[in-house]
Amino acid sequence: MPAGMALAASLAFLPGAATAAPAGQTETPAAAPAADGPKLSYVVNTSTDPRVLKAVERAVVLNGGTVVQTYRQTGTIVVHSAVSDFAQRIRAVRGVDSAGASRTAPLAAATTTEQGAPQELSAAEAKKAASRATDAQEPLEPLQWDLPAIKADQAHRESTGSKKVTVAVIDTGVDDTHPDLAPNFSAEQSANCVGGKADTSAGAWRPYTNDDYHGTHVAGEIAAARNGVGVAGVAPGVKVSSIKVSEPDTSLFYAEAVVCAFVFAADTGVEITNNSYYVDPWMFNCTDDLDQKAIVDAVGRAAKYAERKGLLNVASAGNSNFDLAADSIADGSSPNDTTPVDRDIDPSVCLDVPAQLPGVVTVSATGVQNLKSYYSNYGLGQIDVAGPGGDKYQIPDTESKNGRILSTMPGGGYEYLQGTSMAGPHVAGVAALLKSTHPKAGPGELQYRLKAQADNPGCPTDLYDPDGNGQANAECEGTEEYNSFYGHGIVDALDAVRK
Numbered sequence: 001m002p003a004g005m006a007l008a009a010s011l012a013f014l015p016g017a018a019t020a021a022p023a024g025q026t027e028t029p030a031a032a033p034a035a036d037g038p039k040l041s042y043v044v045n046t047s048t049d050p051r052v053l054k055a056v057e058r059a060v061v062l063n064g065g066t067v068v069q070t071y072r073q074t075g076t077i078v079v080h081s082a083v084s085d086f087a088q089r090i091r092a093v094r095g096v097d098s099a100g101a102s103r104t105a106p107l108a109a110a111t112t113t114e115q116g117a118p119q120e121l122s123a124a125e126a127k128k129a130a131s132r133a134t135d136a137q138e139p140l141e142p143l144q145w146d147l148p149a150i151k152a153d154q155a156h157r158e159s160t161g162s163k164k165v166t167v168a169v170i171d172t173g174v175d176d177t178h179p180d181l182a183p184n185f186s187a188e189q190s191a192n193c194v195g196g197k198a199d200t201s202a203g204a205w206r207p208y209t210n211d212d213y214h215g216t217h218v219a220g221e222i223a224a225a226r227n228g229v230g231v232a233g234v235a236p237g238v239k240v241s242s243i244k245v246s247e248p249d250t251s252l253f254y255a256e257a258v259v260c261a262f263v264f265a266a267d268t269g270v271e272i273t274n275n276s277y278y279v280d281p282w283m284f285n286c287t288d289d290l291d292q293k294a295i296v297d298a299v300g301r302a303a304k305y306a307e308r309k310g311l312l313n314v315a316s317a318g319n320s321n322f323d324l325a326a327d328s329i330a331d332g333s334s335p336n337d338t339t340p341v342d343r344d345i346d347p348s349v350c351l352d353v354p355a356q357l358p359g360v361v362t363v364s365a366t367g368v369q370n371l372k373s374y375y376s377n378y379g380l381g382q383i384d385v386a387g388p389g390g391d392k393y394q395i396p397d398t399e400s401k402n403g404r405i406l407s408t409m410p411g412g413g414y415e416y417l418q419g420t421s422m423a424g425p426h427v428a429g430v431a432a433l434l435k436s437t438h439p440k441a442g443p444g445e446l447q448y449r450l451k452a453q454a455d456n457p458g459c460p461t462d463l464y465d466p467d468g469n470g471q472a473n474a475e476c477e478g479t480e481e482y483n484s485f486y487g488h489g490i491v492d493a494l495d496a497v498r499k
Contacts, residue, residue: 365389
């Protein structure tokens with residue numbers, strides 16, 4: 001018997017599945033188990049060998065699952081099932097490396113999470129900013145303290161980046177009709193990946209409503225055009241695309257959508273991805289939990305596939321002021337799609353995904369004083385570089401005196417946000433300038449250059465007390481060259497455009 005046939009038969013030896021028929025007889029599959037639980041989404045990770053994939057797909061069906069999408073590039077199968085013990089059944093199949101539910105809430109029944117309220121730019125502030133703008137500046141650029149913080153304003157005199165470079169914003173969708181984003185938007189590299197299968201129909205990548213503003217804000221920070229309108233991005237000459245991964249009516253980013261996003265970005269020629277989120281419903285996915293291990297495996301495979309295809313993946317470190325190198329972290333927010341429970345996680349086996357995946361550039365946030373933002377996660381050996389994310393306690397000398405980051409919003413507007421979600425796009429923008437300057441550089445070289453060119457302020461010499469309450473908010477460890485607050489340092493856009 002050919003090897004493939006023997007493997008296919010052997011994969012079905014488990015309760016509820018078909019058994020191998022005697023030689024020469026036709027196999028009659030047993031009935032799939034009845035639905036007896038909520039309908040959930042699963043990720044099943046197996047080999048990329050076509051014969052193994054086909055056999056596991058068959059076992060999925062025989063055990064009460066429906067194949068939604070198979071990513072042959074990574075060996076991940078997205079599955080729906082209402083069989084309560086589906087995960088246990090499919091894990092017993094030969095060839096399955098890991099499998100688990102990607103959520104704790106039933107499909108189409110998730111709860112809403114808070115994105116963080118934006119702060120409005122008033123008409124008076126906009127008018128005053130425009131009156132101060134020089135001929136070389138965009139009308140609102142005097143309010144963008146973040147550009148000179150990484151020398152992006154100086155860099156733009158030499159290069160604004162190449163149209164041959166695309167940064168994919170994996171997020172809540174991007175309003176590509178915004179006048180500051182339309183000139184640089186790449187529809188051909190955009191999709192809606194919610195549910196785990198890419199929808200490339202026109203406009204599918206846009207936000208559901210104007211309340212889903214996160215991705216549009218991120219996109220503007222990366223590549224808002226220098227076109228005499230609004231603001232400027234860090235790399236205003238590169239392209240930006242949108243891969244929407246957030247569930248309708250929520251800001252939840254599930255594993256199957258993120259897997260789809262990384263694979264889609266890789267297969268459409270994107271050079272850089274920006275990931276300003278963590279994979280829900282777990283703030284940290286622990287590999288000693290079988291469901292969470294499957295999530296780490298599925299997203300990790302997809303991110304690594306993208307990297308092998310030449311992409312640099314950039315991700316935000318998180319906004320909980322956690323020391324990611326601590327012996328233990330208290331997480332009371334997970335799972336965030338049903339009822340959170342208090343748990344002390346072990347960072348040696350629990351990862352913030354995708355930020356802590358191998359090969360991903362992990363970014364902490366800074367304010368106008370080049371000081372770690374009060375909310376930013378940190379950790380020696382966990383942070384690669386830092387970028388401006390804003391800080392309400394660090395006040396810039398601008399008309400608005402607003403320490404947050406000003407960028408684009410759905411519907412054509414501009415508002416302020418703060419977070420490592422804003423720091424990541426600044427690093428992604430600098431990486432895009434680097435890729436424009438060094439078009440043959442792969443992700444390893446780009447990451448090396450980001451780190452080598454970064455400017456490190458070193459650990460604070462005084463008490464780190466951003467809110468002024470007289471108590472240290474965090475302890476910085478390391479040297480002036482490499483430390484827990486900034487990693488290798490704050491990225492430098494000017495160095496990025498110089499060969």
